[in-house]
Amino acid sequence: MVSSFNRKDRRAAERNKRAGRALAAVVFLGAAGTSPLWTPVAYAQSYAFSTVRVEGNQRVDASTVLSFAGIAKGQQVSAGGLNDAYQRINGSGLFETVEVIPQGSTLVIKVKEYPFINIINFEGNKRLKDEDLVKLIKSQSSRVFSPSMAEADAAAIAEMYRVRGRIAATVEPRVIRRADNRVDLVFEVTEGKVVEIERLSFVGNRDFSDRRLRQVLETKQAGFLRQLIQRDTLVTERLELDKQVLTEFYRSRGYIDFQVLDVSAEVSRERDASFVTFTIREGQQYDIGTISTVSEVQGIDAAEFAAVQKIKTGQTWNPALIDNNIARMENLALKKGLNFIRVEPRITRDDRNQRVNIQFAVVRGEKIFVERIDIEGNATTLDQVVRRQFRTVEGDPFNPREIRQSAERIRALGFFSDARVNAEPGSSPDQVVVNVDVDEKPTGSLGFGLSYSADGGAGITVNFSEANFLGRGQSIGFNVATTEDNQNSSFTFTERGFLGRDLSLSFGIFYRTSDYDNALYNTRNGGLSLSLGFPLGEQSRLSLRYNYSRNSLFDLQDDVAADPTATPPVAEDIRSPIIRREANQGSLASSSIGYSYEYDSRITGLDPTRGMLLRFGQDIGGLGGDTKFLTTSLFAMGERRVWSEEVTLRVIAEAGHIHDLGDTGTRVTDRFFLRGKMRGFEPNGIGPRDGTGLEDALGGNAFAVVRFESEFPLGLPEEYGIMGGAFLDIGSVWSLSDRAGLAGEIDDGLKPRVAVGLSVLWDTPIGPLRFNFAKALKKEDYDRTQSFDLTVSTKF
Template sequence: MVNSFNQKKRRLAGRNKTAGKILAAAVFLGAAGTSPLWLEPAFAQVFSFSNVRVEGNERVDASTILSYAGIGRGQEVSAGALNDAYQRINGSGLFETVEVVPEGSTLVIRVREYPFINIINFEGNKRIKDEDLAKLVKSQSRHVFSPSTAESDAASIAEMYRVRGRIAATVTPRVIRREGNRVDLVFEIAEGKVVEIERLSFVGNRAFSDRRLRQVLETKQAGFLRQLIQRDTFVAERIDVDKQVLTEFYRSRGYIDFQVLDVSAEVSRERDATFVTFTIREGQQYDIGRISTVSEIEGVSAEEFAAVQKIRTGQTWNPALIDNNIARMENLALKKGLNFVRVEPRITRDDRNQRVDITFAIVRGEKIFVERIDIEGNATTLDQVVRRQFRSVEGDPFNPREIRQSAERIRALGFFSDARVNAEPGSGPDQVVVNVDVDEQPTGSLGFGLSYSVASGAGVSVNFSEANFLGRGQAVGFSLSTTKDNQNSSFTFTEPGLFGRDLSLSFGVFYRTSDYDHALYNTRSAGISVALGFPLGEQSRLSVRYRLSEDKIFDLDDDVFYSAGPPVVAESIRSPILREEERQGALVSSSLGYTYEYDSRITGLDPTGGFLFRFGQDIGGIGGDTEFLTTTLFAMREQRVWNEEVTLRVILEGGHIQDLGDTGTRVTDRFFLRGKMRGFEPNGIGPRDGTGLEDALGGNAFAVARFEAEFPLGLPEEYGIMGGAFIDVGSVWSLTNTSGGQTADPLGNIIPSPVDDGFKPRVAVGLSVLWDTPIGPLRFNFSKAVKKEDYDREQSFDLTVTTRF
């Protein structure tokens, strides 16, 4: 028979209360039997027992019970002391019932021990597995049952459900009596529904809309089709994180006085939805006013430090901008051999003009050294991986700002869910100990993906990556993907801290094949690459590389034409250019190259936009069969406007390959605008050859400019649907050999004609619908080619979706 656990508690409490009454009655009777009738009631009765007897115990020794009682034979005790003994035995948690009964000169202690737990079961749980729940409970099979432990276990299970958004979940522990003083412990679980955030709103915001602020928060509002796809759950602990990120968002945009005044979360009557409201005070937006630099150290010139600053009057106030310039000046001091130099930002507010005047004061800091760096919590990650994020080592001057920056670099590794770095006093007044406490998190992933686009069709991919291989901070990755046109596989390995420095070494192997529906030839490429990368500045990086590959063109289809009149002659009218490239067979390319990259998004000094520039060159002919010089350029500028509701983006991309040998360039070397220009098929632009101009030849040069805008459509933000508009301008041109063209006249005669490889810009315009769904981002492009050539191949609609699971 299954008994309610609460009923059981009430029954036990009743028994203990009865035992207390028996004790009180016994004490009273004992007093009446041994005291004279004329004794004043104010005098307490004193007992003395010549014998103490324990009854009912099976597993607990009598000596253990007597030690809880604290009453010895012949010892004089009062009625209050007997009650205290009862409370101590009962409070041990070992017994279901306790009775302390004086019987003449004998004190009888009767106990009933708690039963043993036979098995532990969970009923009603569907969202969380039994093995996961078993890890939470402290009650164990073949151990003594404890009501307080069972209650604590039920609370732990309910807490797990609450963290997962099911605050209406209830957990009831019940016991089933078995023979031999054993019980089965059953946790009956009513999971309830997920408590979604039905509405996430803000009070007090004027500069930014609710839509924009929702994009900042970790907490999300329940989305469109949430019953079918996903649910956005309410987690109370996430609110503190939201308050912090909201504060950082506003202050990085000049709102110095921003505050989160209150966050309220109201649960609906059905306890299946939550309404969260942030009450904020924005304050006024401030810009940077006058900037000055002073030196309070004799012999140190302020002008030298002012020269390295990258801050100007009129910029929006941003704490990261101030920290970045302080770091520049303190790094200059280190390069000049000036230890214990600190830069203090002295802020003067001009509330009338809403400006902040800044004075960077170069001062002498305290002479404190780093005694040691202690690292804890890294069970897998080696100490050296964490240590190389510090610019300081044991014995160096202590720089608090550098320590904070080191903490940010440790968090940026992605190996830890949290990293806490603090300094504590060392063995002497001039020594500090830097403590690093990290919480590791999984760093590997195995992904299976599906993708689809109108151009490439459906595709499947398998990806494996480990960002912290063997705890050494090394990255290992393997990928395999296939579509109807392409099959790609690759393996990469990266060592980010070669020789303990900020120097990365990467190695890669790849194998690619293509079988294009829009071209009657196939290609195959296989090779290896090795690269070294190192920073040139805070936002720039240079990498040098070597690449060895073998490329082949094969399975070129031939259209056969039979000439009119005798004799009948069979002739191929497929492009002579491609036939010549196919006849060359597999060619080996060996090249050296470099890439320079500048990314302003790294420091985050402009929170509303960023700039990315990439320039690279590769020279072939370091052995192998081909000689060439390839140059590529990529530049992107992105900016949020109109209270950051609209994103504007400009992308410029181009490249050129110069043949330096006698093999010429081949279709495997030349450029195509695959994925770079909308409104056309992947190989739909550029020089073409063949009787029906079927074959895309690519070009030795390409250039494309993409102008994009993304904006809200007025739909509820939780739908995740945005609009877009674009204009793409680009072209592919220039061939080493243009004499391979040919056409057929109405009588079937072959007429040679040169291939059109001129620079002829194409233009396409279009609209986009962007839908951020739980299965992956969907993008619908509706485009129209407004400037094209007769032989170009258009594509007016494109759909792409990518997801991993």
């Protein structure tokens, strides 16, 4: 026998059944009374039963039913007490029906047990597997069947389909009656079609196009290859997040009055598409006007606090800029030992000039201390990992801004899907308790990837990483990558909180081999590295490192050519004598120490329309090993969005120099190449070459390259993810210690090469693709050009 039930009908029937049972109980109580006429006085009657009998129970012991009833033999019980007993038995969830019937000195409790679940099946589901659905439901085999729980399970399954974009999905729980009061529970699923967002539009935007605003949102508009896109379905919760990120986008660009007035989501009549519209009010863009600092605390000089500010008149208004400067001033107060000092921003608007005047007021805050910090929800992550994100400990003065910043640092760890940090009153008025409630998420990954580039050919990548190893906040990673020319494997370990401080300790080992098509030799390089990094400021960091490696040249090919002028012809070795001399040195060990300085303005995001990244480092070799050298490297990048942030302009400059300090000279494994750094040329296509026909690229002791890039829309729908680009690359590789080549003096002078080109950038769901079409405008006769380059990378 198969039966189904509707939620509304079932609840109505249950209410009617309970009302009927209650009425029946009252009638029975009235019949058992001494008064022949039912009056309200009957509610005050008391009963005592010499016998309490349970009927209808099969698997549930009578003693269990009596324990729920709570009525003992001879106990005085009122009519209200009998009703309470009924409610307790019925509320146990073990019985389909319950009747409490007084019969003279005997109380009869009649029950009908819910059946036990024999098996649970799912029918009609194709997109979600049975094992995935089992994790969503609470009903279980060999447990008592509960209609309300089955309804809740059906709702949970339907909700999962809704999150996946199938809002038309329905789930109907049905039961199949079996012998021995058992049932099979079947969830009949009608999945329906994915309801994609056919159109994502905006109303009220003047300064930013729909295309630019769609880039900000988590929700995406369905487009090409829509079957592979995961965020183009209608999810109500995601729209709430979109409202928040849209507000942050505008506020960080000076639109202090921005509002999201409404978000409407409509589903087509066929329920196969949805249309989302954001109605917004941009307001006017404001800049920062006058800036002043005052002190309202005796003995504190406002000029000292004004000196640490990094804010200027004319900058675009950004709440993060204000918060950043307040943090600077409050940190200064802590360094000076001034507790309970707060900085209040006092804002006045100049609507005529569209400026915001700011006065930073140094005031004395309330004397409140941190009583304790409670952390919950971290089943895997150790408390110390979360606790070290706080600059405040128990007993310190309470600083609300520092608590908010600590919450941001906890979220930035990437270990939690959500982290909520709030302060509550403590055991006394001057104490607060900081509560941290986190929701952990998976932090490990195992990936397989495919890649292709015109430089390196096809490749396979296997990698494993765990960002929160054993819940200690440590990260480990293992990577194996191979292409037609290169094989690369590495292992890394990083401790982010070394010695309980903001220090990162990293250890790595690596092994690489290369087999270049345009070189008649191969290279091998293996070694280890150890580094220690720490912050110097909000946007800068310094790292110290030690490297040990051993490298060698192998598979040197003995290519020969016949000399046609000789009689008889004589075989002539066309192998580069420079490469041969370097190969004859065998395997050399390198041991070096070094440092790197990095400045990244993008960390704080104070100006979302522009950013700068600077890296500078040096390594000195000779602490053991076979080689002595000094290597210097520089990387600088600046980018800016223009024309309503539709176009990105970028400048990248790289340079490096290696200076030999010993008698081994530099080798091809040490010198610089412009592989991947300059378009329009093969990976080893630029720089000094040696050999008959100039077969071998030798690299150089110095290199420099500057790349000018732009990215812009092509007029295609934004959801396709296709952008255009243009570039101009200028660079060179030069300088050799050994210039005695087979064909005479080697050309190792500084001769700039120039290449221009166009790019097509396609951000596909399976990975980013970049097509480069380049033309070498300036080159040497022995350079090797490359007019087309394609790169693609995908992970699964």
